Amino acid sequence: MDFSLPPPIEEFRRRVRAFVEERILPLEADPASYDAHENIAPALLERLRGEVKAAGLWAPQMPVERGGQGLGIVGMAAAYEEMNRSIFGPVCFNCAAPDDGNMQLLNKVATEAQKERWLQPIVEGKVRSAFAMTEPHPGGGSDPSMMKTRAERKGDRWVISGHKWFITGAGEAQHFILIARTSDDKRKGLTAFLFDKDQPGWEIVRRIPIMGPEEHGGHCELRFDGLEVSDENVLMTVGDGLKATQIRLGPARLTHCMRWTGLSKRAMEIAAAYVRERESFGTTLAGHEGVQWMMGDVAMQIEIGRLLVMKAAWQLDRGDFARKEVSMAKVHVADTLHKAVDTAIQLCGARGYSKDTALEWMYRYARQARLVDGASEVHKMVLARFYMDEGDGFWAWG
Structure with missing residues (x-):
């Protein structure tokens, strides 16, 4: 067994480490570096993200053709470990939750049209995203079979109603992936939908106070009352939400x-x-x-x-x-x-x-x-x- 990193990954890891050491770690001691929720202040974050892009370290988990670095999971492990030497690190490289997981999902399963509409702006750092799944009792938490949020077919649209909470990043997200029930089938009863912050039929009820510190956009409670989503914004196919x-x-x-x-x-x-x-x-x-x-x-x-x-x-x-x-x-x-x-x-x-x-x-x-x-x-x-x-x-x- 060889536990050493391949030379290209080791070189990338070293570059990430140096950037964190020189450009990010020193900022933690300055109170002006923080926003009201104890994360890195937006203006400072945008400046650092520009520096990360210029250094060729941006979005290592994404394909090169999408503006990333094309690392595999092993390479990500080595790089992400170095990024989070700083409490501010991952978000500066576009490797923080929930965008990180959302980008990986969309890159794997979205259609090309969906990737251009929903994925590429996240990769480029133009928008933030959220994954809306968990619900208050008696809805779904660790057990998705309990999900109560429903999407009903009406004409050429899906109309969604329900209640979600602790949705990370929702307060600043523009693009959302929403899991809702479309049938009572145990394995194929859930469907994933894509929607935009500016669409009507939903609201952020509150940003839930937590022990903190918080990710950008907090952890929010959402209410859906007539959000409409077209078939072109169904992720994968109807019934593939659990998958x-x-x-x-x-x-x-x-x-x-x-x-x-x-x-x-x-x-x-x-x-x-x-x-x-x-x-x-x-x-x-x-x-x-x-x-x-x-x-x-x-x-x-x-x-x-x-x-x-x-x-x-x-x-x-x-x-x-x-x-x-x-x-x-x-x-x-x-x-x-x-x-x-x-x-x-x-x-x-x-x-x-x-x-x-x-x-x-x-x-x-x-x-x-x-x-x-x-x-x-x-x-x-x-x-x-x-x-x-x-x-x-x-x-x-x-």
């Missing part, structure tokens, strides 16, 4: 893990710099055995997460769905992110709890990791089912 969701969420879960690995490493960088300098009881904190145990454990957990991510990325590049591998990575990396940031705060003491470092930002952000794109408990259920079906084959090589 579209599965195509999107598998790789999207893994890209979360790629980014969270970078953020975990950054937390430990902050802690390591502090314990090297801070003295206590006659030596630096780094000289204490208890501190070494804490740091060594987190370093090991981060490396385990990276290996899980890379194995899943390798399988996805080979055309496998890698469902159990993605679930394992999602559970482990989400736990590791929280552990890494919590440990870093403990090691930095009051300074870690203050806003003098990015650690308190990361701590609030990290708590969502065990919830988004499937709660950890749901993924463990998935793994249990795989094990019961496969037995010892669960651990097969290749």
Whole structure:
């Protein structure tokens, strides 16, 4: 087995790392760099996005003919990890959720006409997007079979009514992918629709307050009351909504893990710099055995997460769905992110709890990791089912 990166990917990774180090990380210490929701301020973001494009690092997950860099999933894993050394990083490269997952879905399954209308503006950074799936009780959350939002055929249009919430990025999105029920069939009852912010028949009820910090556009509650969508804006075919969701969420879960690995490493960088300098009881904190145990454990957990991510990325590049591998990575990396940031705060003491470092930002952000794109408990259920079906084959090589 060769665990080294191919030279072109390694070179791209190094360039991303250098850009983050030189152009993005220094901005975190300036309060003027932040918007009202604790993410990077819009004007600053647009300037940095221009610099990323000029450096040839823009949208690495998209094909070259669409203005991206044409990286596979393994290359994305290496690059995304470097991007999220900064809390501002991924969005500067057009690699942040939900646009990242939406672009990948549209690139895989949309018609050429749909790609020009709905995908290309997102790739170019002209618009933002959102994926509207989750609903309040008794609607669909982790179980899409419970979905209540309906699309009914009327003439040559689909008329949609229903209720969605915690739709990431909806407050600033122009392009939306909406999952709605078109029949009561258990497997083919859902359909994916494309619609524009400016169409009538829907509204943002509120931007839901969260622990924060927030992605651009927040997490919104939406109401649909007569939104009309034509057949040309059905994604895939009628009844393929569950399939579209599965195509999107598998790789999207893994890209979360790629980014969270970078953020975990950054937390430990902050802690390591502090314990090297801070003295206590006659030596630096780094000289204490208890501190070494804490740091060594987190370093090991981060490396385990990276290996899980890379194995899943390798399988996805080979055309496998890698469902159990993605679930394992999602559970482990989400736990590791929280552990890494919590440990870093403990090691930095009051300074870690203050806003003098990015650690308190990361701590609030990290708590969502065990919830988004499937709660950890749901993924463990998935793994249990795989094990019961496969037995010892669960651990097969290749």
